[in-house]
Amino acid sequence: MSETTRYDVVVIGGGPAGSTLAGLLAKRGRSVLVLERESFPRYHIGESLVTGMIPVMEELGVVDELEARFQRKTGINLVWGKDPQPWRTDFSATGGVYDHSWHVKRDEFDQMLLDNARKLGATVLEQAHVNDIVQDADGTVTGVVYTHGGTKKRASAAYTVDASGQNRVVTRKLTEVTFQEDLRNVAVWTYFKRFTPLEAPDDILVEAIDGGGWMWGIPLSETELSLGYVLPASQLAEAAAQGRSRTDVFLEGLAGSRIARTMVDPSDAGEMRTARDWSHVSERFYGRGWVAVGDAACFIDPLFSSGVWLGTSGAWMASRALDAVLDEPGAEDQALGRFNDTYQQLYSDILAYVRFFMDPNRLREEYMERAQGVGRMYVENSRVGFISLISGIKALPELVSFDPMGVEGIQEAMQDRAARTEAAKAAAAAPVG
Ligand SMILES: Cc1cc2nc3c(=O)[nH]c(=O)nc-3n(C[C@H](O)[C@H](O)[C@H](O)COP(=O)(O)OP(=O)(O)OC[C@H]3O[C@@H](n4cnc5c(N)ncnc54)[C@H](O)[C@@H]3O)c2cc1C
Structure with a gap:
């Protein structure tokens, strides 16, 4: 096996979740390695996007390219429920600036995001198959073993991110899945x-x-x-x-x-x-030395085209949580715990609604009302509640303001840092030998 290279973060998988996370962390100056087993462009299903993912695409700087290259998607046309009449709702009903998203050919979309991660500073290797994770004696994940160009190699990192989609390289091994x-x-x-x-x-x-x-x-x-x-x-x-x-x-x-x-x-x-x-969900989205995003963490039936939104939203939060923890290792449970809880909630809300909606024998108004209940929303027009939930717009305030540390976390981290500085000073002042 050739020698080990060390990174802040190694990402397994260059799909939308992995390349979003890698791009955002690289943009923050972190050293990131993405290992993708395929050679892009490669075929993938999951072609219709929702508006809730536009803000993270803005942060990645790819919205103009999305607009130029892909087909507009303005809304959803439903033939569903007791009422035989087809009905439609469009994104513009949410009232904000995000009045459309896109239908995408995933080979092109995924390639665009992966190239963008490279542009933002991540190192990306294609045809690099991760064979296994590496753990130290106490079980902390310290990196991966992968095959690239016919050679087995090792990459070590403070954090290994499972973005391997349904393959679930890390979550399959280290956590239960329902x-x-x-x-x-x-x-x-x-x-x-x-x-x-x-x-x-x-x-x-x-x-x-x-x-x-x-x-x-x-x-x-x-x-x-x-x-x-x-x-x-x-x-x-x-x-x-x-x-x-x-x-x-x-x-x-x-x-x-x-x-x-x-x-x-x-x-x-x-x-x-x-x-x-x-549909499935991992019991935990993080552990010692690892984090999971995208389908590797959780997956919901594509009834409302939520997969890419859910994966890139998880990646968005994880990038902030990892960035915080790389500075303050003592805050791991605080920061990654917040990421875990918020991400699990996003999953549970959509899952609960998909389950309710899967029964095609209800009245339209029942579907609308339940969306408000699941989304804990108080909007007068129930159609607005419905489209806000299924477009991901309802979750945006929480995602945009997601703070992995929170005020108490910042105080704890400052105390932790002060204690470590004092300890380092004391060690430096201590007589040698
Ligand atoms: C039938 C169907 C229809 C869907 N329709 C939609 C839709 O309309 N809209 C929507 O938003 N979502 C849809 N989805 C969901 C969507 O496809 C996924 O949620 C989305 O692709 C998840 O992104 P990801 O980055 O987590 O995983 P992926 O896109 O699967 O990327 C994972 C990457 O990891 C790589 N990888 C795997 N194992 C390894 C390894 N050992 N080493 C290195 N690399 C590895 C893979 O090659 C892959 O490129 C649909 C899903 C299905 C099944």
């Missing part, structure tokens, strides 16, 4: 080059399907529609046992839709893709 049994889903999707746009052509379509499950329709450009069917894993397994292919299952879903099937000709369907879509 998989939500009622959200044990799979997705089957494909792309259509020809399609009839919705009346509001920049919207995402989210449609409950007769017979179970739901479909997304994401216009990536005028000539590409991403169309996916999310259904219980048991339903797909049953179909396979009966000899029905995933294409059959997808086409049955499409036939059970009211709007999606009017947008495409089923015979145009491209290659079918599938992925496990099983």
Whole structure:
């Protein structure tokens, strides 16, 4: 094994969560190494973004590029609930400056964020596969072993960040994970080059399907529609046992839709893709020497396109918490504990709402009212409460003002620093030998 290089932070995975965290820490002058096993650009699912992630993109300096390169997304078009009429809500209802987000081709979006992390000063290695973490005698994570260019290498760091997505390199090993049994889903999707746009052509379509499950329709450009069917894993397994292919299952879903099937000709369907879509959460998002962000920490069914927002929001908070702890190691539980608690709350709020919404037999007003309850909001117009919650805008004040130390933490850290300075002075004054 070749020699060890030491960094402040080593990040496993260069997806949106890893590259956001790396970019923000590098911008603060920290030495950061990102290890990404693939060579970018690489395909990834997760193509529709919400407005709540715009502020962290602003901090990264990529909003102009997002605007120039990707398709606008103005709102959500729902075919859901007892009421047969489709209904829509747009981001502008939140009343702020963030009136649209984007639908993105993830190979391009992820590459843009990873290149940006490089530009901000992070060292990024692609085709660098992390084989394992390294721990000292008391279990503290001190770095990783990885393979790059056919050679096994070691990188050590004060903190190792698990941003490895569903692979969960660190959380799989060091913390328990809860998989939500009622959200044990799979997705089957494909792309259509020809399609009839919705009346509001920049919207995402989210449609409950007769017979179970739901479909997304994401216009990536005028000539590409991403169309996916999310259904219980048991339903797909049953179909396979009966000899029905995933294409059959997808086409049955499409036939059970009211709007999606009017947008495409089923015979145009491209290659079918599938992925496990099983909501989960790690018991802890940090431990001695490690932090987890993105899908490695938690994942929620993409009903409201929350994945990239949740991952980059976690990364945003973690970057501040790690920056604080690198200066004040004694404040680890204070700073990372706050990061953990706030991030767990973001997850729980969206999960609770997705669970409620998954029942497609309620009245529209019930969905609206529950959004206010879950989001602890007191807005007169329930539609505003709904879009604020699912766009991530509701959580923004907490994210923007997230302070990993808090006032009491700062006082403790100052006392800790004073004590360490005194101890260092005393050690320097002590006679040698
Ligand atoms: C069917 C489906 C539809 C979805 N739709 C949406 C949507 O519309 N909008 C949305 O916001 N989200 C959506 N999501 C969720 C979204 O895909 C994820 O939440 C998001 O990609 C998480 O980002 P991440 O950076 O945590 O992980 P990833 O994007 O998965 O990145 C992790 C990276 O780590 C790398 N890696 C893994 N293991 C190692 C290793 N050992 N060594 C080095 N590198 C490693 C991988 O190569 C990868 O590049 C969807 C998810 C599914 C399953």
